[in-house]
Amino acid sequence: DADVTQTPRNRITKTGKRIMLECSQTKGHDRMYWYRQDPGLGLRLIYYSFDVKDINKGEISDGYSVSRQAQAKFSLSLESAIPNQTALYFCATSESTGTGFYNEQFFGPGTRLTVL
Amino acid sequence: QKEVEQNSGPLSVPEGAIASLNCTYSDRGSQSFFWYRQYSGKSPELIMFIYSNGDKEDGRFTAQLNKASQYVSLLIRDSQPSDSATYLCAVGLNNDMRFGAGTRLTVKP
Numbered sequence: 001d002a003d004v005t006q007t008p009r010n011r012i013t014k015t016g017k018r019i020m021l022e023c024s025q026t027k028g029h030d031r032m033y034w035y036r037q038d039p040g041l042g043l044r045l046i047y048y049s050f051d052v053k054d055i056n057k058g059e060i061s062d063g064y065s066v067s068r069q070a071q072a073k074f075s076l077s078l079e080s081a082i083p084n085q086t087a088l089y090f091c092a093t094s095e096s097t098g099t100g101f102y103n104e105q106f107f108g109p110g111t112r113l114t115v116l
Numbered sequence: 117q118k119e120v121e122q123n124s125g126p127l128s129v130p131e132g133a134i135a136s137l138n139c140t141y142s143d144r145g146s147q148s149f150f151w152y153r154q155y156s157g158k159s160p161e162l163i164m165f166i167y168s169n170g171d172k173e174d175g176r177f178t179a180q181l182n183k184a185s186q187y188v189s190l191l192i193r194d195s196q197p198s199d200s201a202t203y204l205c206a207v208g209l210n211n212d213m214r215f216g217a218g219t220r221l222t223v224k225p
Contacts, residue, residue, distance in 0.1 A: 033213070040124065042204060042217035043160070058212055090159060102148040102208035107159035 003027045004108040006091050012114045019078040021111050023091030031094045032074040033105065034058075034066060036087040043090065049074055050096065081115040088112050119143060120207050122216035130224050135192040137219050139205030142186070148208030149181055151190045153201045154218065160204055164190060195223045 004025045013019055023032065030051045035043040045058030047066040055066060063085060067075045078085055089112075092105040119142045129135045137151070148167060152160035164179040166172045166188065172179045178191040188207075192199055200223050205216040 035215075040217055042120075043206075043215040045212050045214070048212055056212070059214070102150075102213060104150070104162045104165060105160075105206075105213065107161070110159055 004091060004093055004106055006089075006108040006111050008111060009109065010112045012116065013081055014116050015082055017081050017115075019081050019113065021076045021078075021089055021091075021113070023074045023076070023108055025072050025091075025093045025106075025108075027093055027106060028071075029093040029106075030071065030096045032068065033092040033094075034064075034074065034076045035090045035092065036060070036085075037090060037110075038087050046076065078113075078115075081113075083115045086113060086115045119209065120205055120214045120216040122203075122205050122219045124217055125220040126222055127219055128222045128224060129195050131195060131197060133195050133223075135195045135199065135221055135223070137190040137192075137203050137205075137221065138187060139189065139207075139216055140187045141205075141207045141209075141214075143207070143209050144183070144186065146207045146209050148213075149179070149188045150206040150208075151177075151179060151188075152204040152206060152215075153199075154204055155201045163203070192221075195221075197223050197225050199223050 033048045034046040049068045091108040094105045095103045150165045151163045154160045166179040166181045176193045180189045202218040204218045
């Protein structure tokens with residue numbers, strides 16, 4: 001079974017709808033991340049969480065919110081979807097490490113979201 | 117100025133050649149550097165990580181870090197068609213991670 005899973009894998013929705021993307025992991029990692037990927041722009045960090053009680057905004061958090069329900073679960077919500085949120089969304093996890101350093105991130109399979 | 121920059125390519129090399137991928141970053145305080153490989157339609161997977169100045173080798177892959185010049189590179193020796201993918205440079209920056217846009221590599225048989 002995959003260590004990092006994302007649901008749904010594909011979603012088509014309409015402008016103004018509320019959408020939730022879910023991420024679960026069995027790796028036992030404390031740190032979890034949400035990224036979006038757009039052609040030519042690479043991966044951009046939306047939100048990250050270093051433990052259950054810690055939520056931080058990333059580079060592009062406007063229009064998104066997150067919930068860390070448990071160590072293993074991290075959900076991303078689009079409160080009112082708009083077409084420019086059409087993208088490939090990845091969840092990732094990593095182990096905790098010393099201040100300023102990062103360990104390898106393990107990525108889920110991605111969710112392809114289309115907002116019409 | 118983007119915080120992590122890569123040449124978008126495409127970079128094309130013949131099979132068996134050395135592929136050289138480069139990445140520059142803007143924040144001198146960065147301490148963690150990663151190269152990920154991403155096949156089309158798939159999620160990124162780690163190739164190499166490096167924390168200290170100098171070279172780090174793992175099989176056909178060598179990562180090179182020069183903090184004074186703020187660049188990190190990835191060399192792929194004896195390139196194979198299966199190496200054809202997009203390579204993402206990632207830099208641990210303050211409390212988050214920043215990725216470059218990626219370089220698309222094609223290895224021609």
